[in-house]
Amino acid sequence: MPRKMAVFCDETGTHNCKYFGWGSIWCPLDKTRELDRQIGRLYGRRRKELKWTNCGSSRRYGNIVRWFFKTPWVCFQSFLVRKDTMDIFSGNASKRVAFKKLLCTMLTTQMQRFDELPGGPRQFTVYVDEAGDSTRSMTEREFRILTATARKRTNSERDYVTQYRRVDSRSRRGIQLADILIGAIRARWEGRPSGSKGRVCREIATHLGWKDLRGLTPPNIKFNIWMHHDGYDASPHIEHRKVRLKRRNGDPQRLFDRLKHPVG
DSSP states (O other): OOSEEOOOOOOHHHHHHHEEEEEEEEGGGGGGGHHHHHHHHHHHOOOOOEEEGOOOOOOHHHHHHHHHOTTOOOEEEEEEEEEEGGGGGGGTTTHHHHHHHHHHHHHHHHHHHHHHTTTOEEEEEEEEOOOTTTHHHHHHHHHHHHHHHOOOOOOTOSHHHHHHEEOOOOOGGHHHHHHHHHHHHHHHHOOOHHHHHHHHHHHHHHHHTOOOOOOEEESSSSSEEEOOOOGTTTTTTTTTOOOOOGGGGOOOOOHHHHHOOOOO
16 A cells, blocks of 8 residues: 555534544545546446445445455445434433544544555555534544544654545545445344345345454554444444454455565
């Protein structure tokens, strides 16, 4: 993986749901146009946005899921919480502030992990689906907080984040892909999606070597499902499971291993 990476983030469960989460797609910065092109080609609807809530064609969405799992330079990282176990969601606390804190936690944790992989150090350009209250000044504040948190976490003065932008998800296929994957996970945690959504959930689970999506992964580069520990006891139906990728050629670990043992 190159030293410059792009990260695309989207949220799920902001309204009347038990779980809230952030999903994110990580890829080389110089591959972002290729990601847009490939997903647009598979979706076949150049100007229409991919969204979990509008999952009407399991065939199109299934093709995109299969492309994700066979492509080693695209990774998915997520962080979910059960709302009723988190103090930041209680009382009069601002839910929007809580969402941003959890985003910062996910990004700084995963940036450190990617940075420590062979071929580092790395820098990250972050794109986040714009919120209803997004303003330029608020986005700049989020950027400063994220930068400061990353430096504190790693005890370094290095700039991990080179750019942080709130963007319309319609303009970034990476955000749309994150929306599909994190939406499928939360939906399966909340119940049993039927129809096209159920088929997409099963497609994702099959590629992980699982019977369904009601699971958590150990730290994994390709597909990571991480839950805040406060939610474990309140969610006994969520199991810790090993990932057994159906398509081994899509495992990004191989790309990093090549950087550890370069040819010549």
